[in-house]
Amino acid sequence: MALNLFSNKSKILMSAFVGSDAVFFAFLITSFVFYHGSSKGRPNPWRDLDPATTGMYSVALWASSGTMWLSEQALRRKNPRRVRRWLELTFVLGALFILGQCLEFKGLFSKSIYPRTDLFATTFFTTTGFHGLHVLIGLVMLLILRGLIAGGFGREDYQIEGYEAAAYYWHFVDIVWVAIFFILYIWGTR
Amino acid sequence: MSEVRVALPTIRKLEEIGKRTGIFGWVSSVDHKQVGILYILTALGWFCIGGIEAALMRTQLIVPENRFLEPYTYNEIFTMHGTTMIFLVIVPVLLGFSVYMVPLMIGARDVAFPRLNAFGYWIYSFGALLLYFSFFAHDAPAAGWFAYTPLSEKPYSNLQGMDFWAICLVIIGIGTTATALNIIATVATLRVKGMSIRHLPLFVWMTLVNSFVILGAMPALNAACIMLLVDRQLYGHFFNANGGGSPVFYQHVFWNFGHPEVYLMIIPAWGMISELIPVFSRKVIYGYAVVATSTVAIALLSFSVWAHHMFAVGLGHTLDSIFAAASMLIAVPTGVKIFNWIATMWGGSIRFTTSMWFAIGFLLMFTIGGLSGVTFAVVPIDWQVTDTYYVVAHFHYVLFGGTALAVLAGAYYWFPKITGRMLSEPLGKWHFWLTLLGFNLTFMVQHSLGILGMPRRVYTYPNIPEWNELNLISTIGTYILGISVLIFLWNIIYSARRGKIAGNDPWDGWTLEWATTSPPPVHNFDDVPPVKSARPLWDLKHPEDPDWLRKSKKARAKKGR
Numbered sequence: 001m002a003l004n005l006f007s008n009k010s011k012i013l014m015s016a017f018v019g020s021d022a023v024f025f026a027f028l029i030t031s032f033v034f035y036h037g038s039s040k041g042r043p044n045p046w047r048d049l050d051p052a053t054t055g056m057y058s059v060a061l062w063a064s065s066g067t068m069w070l071s072e073q074a075l076r077r078k079n080p081r082r083v084r085r086w087l088e089l090t091f092v093l094g095a096l097f098i099l100g101q102c103l104e105f106k107g108l109f110s111k112s113i114y115p116r117t118d119l120f121a122t123t124f125f126t127t128t129g130f131h132g133l134h135v136l137i138g139l140v141m142l143l144i145l146r147g148l149i150a151g152g153f154g155r156e157d158y159q160i161e162g163y164e165a166a167a168y169y170w171h172f173v174d175i176v177w178v179a180i181f182f183i184l185y186i187w188g189t190r
Numbered sequence: 191m192s193e194v195r196v197a198l199p200t201i202r203k204l205e206e207i208g209k210r211t212g213i214f215g216w217v218s219s220v221d222h223k224q225v226g227i228l229y230i231l232t233a234l235g236w237f238c239i240g241g242i243e244a245a246l247m248r249t250q251l252i253v254p255e256n257r258f259l260e261p262y263t264y265n266e267i268f269t270m271h272g273t274t275m276i277f278l279v280i281v282p283v284l285l286g287f288s289v290y291m292v293p294l295m296i297g298a299r300d301v302a303f304p305r306l307n308a309f310g311y312w313i314y315s316f317g318a319l320l321l322y323f324s325f326f327a328h329d330a331p332a333a334g335w336f337a338y339t340p341l342s343e344k345p346y347s348n349l350q351g352m353d354f355w356a357i358c359l360v361i362i363g364i365g366t367t368a369t370a371l372n373i374i375a376t377v378a379t380l381r382v383k384g385m386s387i388r389h390l391p392l393f394v395w396m397t398l399v400n401s402f403v404i405l406g407a408m409p410a411l412n413a414a415c416i417m418l419l420v421d422r423q424l425y426g427h428f429f430n431a432n433g434g435g436s437p438v439f440y441q442h443v444f445w446n447f448g449h450p451e452v453y454l455m456i457i458p459a460w461g462m463i464s465e466l467i468p469v470f471s472r473k474v475i476y477g478y479a480v481v482a483t484s485t486v487a488i489a490l491l492s493f494s495v496w497a498h499h500m501f502a503v504g505l506g507h508t509l510d511s512i513f514a515a516a517s518m519l520i521a522v523p524t525g526v527k528i529f530n531w532i533a534t535m536w537g538g539s540i541r542f543t544t545s546m547w548f549a550i551g552f553l554l555m556f557t558i559g560g561l562s563g564v565t566f567a568v569v570p571i572d573w574q575v576t577d578t579y580y581v582v583a584h585f586h587y588v589l590f591g592g593t594a595l596a597v598l599a600g601a602y603y604w605f606p607k608i609t610g611r612m613l614s615e616p617l618g619k620w621h622f623w624l625t626l627l628g629f630n631l632t633f634m635v636q637h638s639l640g641i642l643g644m645p646r647r648v649y650t651y652p653n654i655p656e657w658n659e660l661n662l663i664s665t666i667g668t669y670i671l672g673i674s675v676l677i678f679l680w681n682i683i684y685s686a687r688r689g690k691i692a693g694n695d696p697w698d699g700w701t702l703e704w705a706t707t708s709p710p711p712v713h714n715f716d717d718v719p720p721v722k723s724a725r726p727l728w729d730l731k732h733p734e735d736p737d738w739l740r741k742s743k744k745a746r747a748k749k750g751r
Binding site (some may be wrong): 020040041 | 405
């Protein structure tokens with residue numbers, strides 16, 4: 001079952017990696033929390049964030065974890081057509097999230113809010129920007145998986161394990177966004 | 191059909207490993223032994239460059255008010271010396287020994303991810319070259335190896351040196367993390383049958399623990415470097431007091447990396463010592479389980495002591511006291527290890543090879559460094575000697591007297607396995623005694639200099655009577671150390687070509703790497719001996735008295751009583 005984290009070298013590698021990466025995000029989020037409220041310049045800078053709109057794009061990202069899981073299940077059941085379909089949907093949902101983040105950043109830039117504007121913007125752009133970078137890398141990874149599947153990848157057991165190890169990364173990126181969304185957008189703008 | 195397409199090229203490449211010769215063979219290699227040698231030799235090269243930088247600094251300080259180096263050049267050189275020795279020498283050389291030795295010691299064909307292994311080496315090499323490229327870009331980093339803000343911020347370091355520093359450390363960190371992940375996956379999945387976690391050689395134990403320390407520590411360095419880069423490149427405010435940022439926050443993030451880093455530079459060295467002291471004392475390690483578990487304790491504690499680097503910042507008495515207590519606590523498992531090694535030697539028939547001499551030197555020097563470390567945990571002493579040469583003396587006793595001597599011991603121990611030839615023992619003895627003499631001349635007097643108040647990182651000093659003599663002694667010691675390094679280099683070059691043929695098992699060793707030929711074939715083992723204890727080769731050589739049987743006899747005797 002997919003829950004057996006330590007059955008396979010790829011899964012061990014990816015679990016250890018996301019554990020390490022989680023520490024990195026912990027520091028970025030800590031910087032946001034640590035400086036929250038001590039930002040000099042504009043009063044209440046978090047007014048510029050829009051949790052509702054971002055929340056909609058966030059749902060897309062979280063849903064993509066579900067579709068990824070469905071593609072893993074399909075792979076276990078040796079149903080390549082379904083694997084492809086769920087994988088493509090995962091990619092679309094991830095891309096939608098990136099689109100949302102681009103629009104959000106664009107809106108902030110148009111209000112002349114840049115990383116240099118104040119401490120709130122510095123910590124906000126760094127944390128969400130690095131998460132966006134992780135999603136982008138994840139999208140590249142999904143494309144690679146799609147290519148591999150097209151080439152017949154996924155029939156051997158070790159290939160299925162490898163596919164699931166790659167999926168760990170995607171799930172991890174979604175979980176990190178849960179933390180970021182609730183701390184930066186909900187707690188930070190309350 | 192498609193499986194064939196995926197699988198075939200891999201198999202063909204695996205067969206080609208080791209058959210390609212010349213430079214291309216090394217560049218394209220994914221064999222853990224070749225990658226390990228690349229790591230070790232590259233680190234040795236950077237060690238020479240870092241050593242030349244040290245010699246330049248000591249030459250500048252040989253007499254008061256010297257004008258040998260410009261002040262800013264001096265800043266660049268001490269920054270690059272620290273950065274080089276830590277990130278380009280110590281960490282990679284330990285990784286090199288790890289990727290070379292771990293698969294052999296656990297009876298594996300290679301590491302779990304050979305390509306990732308090669309990637310780790312090459313990205314490290316690239317980062318190292320990029321870091322030194324900053325010299326040609328007319329501004330090497332000059333804010334010290336821990337790049338404290340605000341000095342490392344744009345207003346105070348306005349050229350691109352600190353950008354090089356931050357970017358290169360992230361790049362090198364990628365390689366370090368990749369290799370750590372690889373070692374974890376290797377030890378977890380590729381152990382030969384019978385090698386349970388209780389039968390792992392201690393070197394493997396320690397590299398495994400060390401890999402977890404790397405995974406916990408590197409993200410903090412990445413975070414610190416990224417925030418510094420955002421400040422410098424995007425005009426952010428993380429550590430910029432004008433915008434509400436806090437320079438002390440940088441120190442917290444950096445030392446969250448920096449203190450585990452200190453341990454990740456020594457833990458594999460302890461592993462080497464734990465391998466070779468038993469072999470050269472002809473005794474089984476005293477307290478195998480304690481040596482292993484105390485390492486885990488140290489690894490965990492190492493994440494809770496970072497603020498002892500920051501006592502002078504003014505964190506308040508409560509925090510100071512907590513971190514002082516935690517720092518003293520970490521000395522306990524470390525001291526336990528020292529006693530384990532001494533107890534292993536006690537009553538053994540010790541063979542004084544060069545390797546063993548270095549191990550004994552390690553025990554003495556590392557203990558001095560450890561004890562001066564405990565003095566820093568006492569906050570008032572720390573306030574008195576912080577940022578003086580006392581600190582410089584302390585961490586050189588830990589990193590040179592500790593790690594470097596242990597790595598040299600390991601080098602003399604494993605050189606026969608890696609090359610098939612012995613390092614020259616007479617040259618080795620010269621190397622050892624000159625190293626010990628030069629090292630102690632250089633750094634012992636720096637304790638006194640620090641207590642007398644000489645600050646570190648200042649390019650010159652006024653004409654004060656005691657300072658003159660002590661600095662002169664220190665510089666002479668550095669030159670002696672330089673000579674000892676030259677002897678070592680000559681020993682390597684000479685012995686690799688003309689050294690005595692080693693044979694498979696020159697030391698009568700007990701771990702699996704001695705069961706194969708020297709150097710090992712590409713596939714490592716034709717047959718891995720059965721593993722039933724932590725000393726499989728002892729069991730093989732002494733079928734009348736194997737470890738696993740003795741243990742079960744003991745257990746039975748206990749039950750009977």
